[in-house]
Amino acid sequence: MRRWPLLASVVGAALALAVLQVPSGAAAATPLTVAQAIGQQAGASATVRGYVVGQPTATNTVVTSAFPSDYAIALADAPGETSTARMIYVQVSSGFRADYGLMSNPDLMGDRLDVTGSLSAYFSHPGLKSPTAFAPAGGTTPPPDDDDYYRSALGLTGPALKAELHDIISTGARLSYDQVWDALKATDQDPANANNVILLYSGRSQSKTTNGGDANDWNREHVWAKSHGDFGTATGPGTDVHHLRPEDVSVNSARGNKDFDNGGSAVSEAPGSYTDADSFEPRNAVKGDVARMIFYMAVRYEGTDGFADLEMNNSVANGSAPYMGRLSVLLAWHAQDPPDAFEQRRNQVIYDRFQHNRNPFVDHPEWARAIWS
Template identity: 30%
Template sequence: MKHIYFIVTLLISTVAFSQIPTGYYDSASGTGFALKTQLKDIIDNNNDGLATEFIAQDLGYSALYVTYELSDVDLYYENNGTLLDMYSEGVMQNPDNTSTNLPDAYEYTYGINQDDGTMGTAEGQRYNREHTIPQSSFNSGSPMRNDAHFVIPSDKYVNGQRGNLPYGFVDTTTQFDEYSNGTKRGENTTTGIGSSYNGDVFEPIDEFKGDIARMFFFFATRYEDQISGFNYVMFDGSSNQAIDQPFLDLLYNWHHNDPVSQREIDRNNAIFTRQDNRNPFIDNPQFVFEIWQSSLSVDEFQNQNIVKMYPNPANGSFVNIDSNQDLVAEVYDILGKKVKVQTINANQKQLNISGLSKGVYLVKLTSENGSITKKLIKQ
């Protein structure tokens, strides 16, 4: 018990002195992928001549366990100083983005249940280090392998079950595996955003989907100059967009639907005290849209001059739809659930999106001559 109290006290005192330094993001003034490069310069391990320069530190693989004693302590759910594992923490995210605690099936105490090369054949035996971007994608190279911003403490068994699977939505109408807190492994859903990927995926619970997304955005930025050489199904082989389109749409929605939490802020601060770099997408969530806007959507779409929808992205409550035919507009959320139906005709040429949350949607426009389906961004 003394060990747990010591960790809690140390974390509180450390976080209190590790906020965003004055001027840290002053050089991040661009837009699009130029902004991503500017952020890379801020958080990488090169001396880029910035007025406020912090050089990212590679502390080595074993140091991750030390970092976790500051960055991944449960002060938010049971609030008992045990390890916070996103794959076993019992918590349910409510529609208003508050959380309801659920009983944990098991808990880990730092140092006592750490992986020693044994066990891990079932949940609750050992914890180890989970690379949200698998090590195999970058051949276990450093500093990637040792970067706590995307390498998280995890139950050893569940970590092994995930393997190098991409993240996605599991199709619960087929056979799938479910772990103690509702985390799933199974076939990717065939509807909604990201449905174009065919294969098994791994789905964290809603409470931590945004956390995972912001880790991916960090990785694509921090390792921008190397990522085109990394081999992973969630990457597109480029240094700019970096994340393959179906997964970019998916992660963007996760980012919006699960906003930055106090837990993420504290984790970011704690890692900064160890590695001397930060996750910009926790400090400023708007960076995601500012960087990837051109990849997330187009300004308008047309079908042989029959239909036109704009603006896209949409910042307000309405989208204009111009057509020489009557249309039925059906709006689908990220899981393919129909969330709105509206008739578009000469008397009503605007699609009301005021009731939709920010994120990516599919809009199916149907006339007597056929239908088209395109992506819509509500920003």
């Protein structure tokens, strides 16, 4: 579990002495941005503030998953930065690796740090070497204001609102299916135990490391069943984390590709969930979550990017057609179970750290009725 030490013990005395030498009433120096640090590579000591965006492994290569070591991190001024030209490479010396190395702390991705060290090239790239302090800078990218992210959609209803939201949320990054594993470990982290994820239908808190395909492992549940539109695990709808959730292997199998509706027999290992031959009902605590994920998919994928136009209907026999039902039941679940703190945090983590787009029905629940009334 990652800790947040303000200073490493090996340098505590030296830094304390430095503090004593600051004149009384002097203001602390403002940390440099990454852009400023890139332009000041002359060996001076400085504190740089930036978001962790990956691990440098070569001059022009930064990996964002499957981290090979704890020796380095890359910082940028934006959490979604992908250009190495706008990153600074930070050496993580031995005293800081347990807490700030990415192999040991993959959930560090997207966090904002202040790092003090020497402004010197690392991996033949603008860098920060021989660090003397790491500390969380506090905060991630704030939720966008309506006047920012959703500006063009405000005041619209019906098809016009749906079309505008599609344009807004269709920007951002796409993950590979392998990257989804790491994303879910962050998006669905148990608020009470950072080593675990919460399984969607089961509600069980389970170790992040038990992902896989064996009995009692958790795997990647496609809430919009991937056969409904035949998109499989293709990058795009098949890897969109806004509708992918951790779930017990056997429960995932029990849901299969069924539509959503009320009723059926109790699902083993998913208390409060029910299923029959053609439908699945999730537990009450996530009924609204399921509905809003389906709403998102029906807006995000409109047949304009090589995939099927995904839509909702009132059927529970949609098979491989690009439809999910029942719309009337999903709207009722949406009203019954409004967005909670877990779902709101999940939406923010996806925006900050992974896809850089949002589920508008988590931010604006009223828009579901405005489109599908």
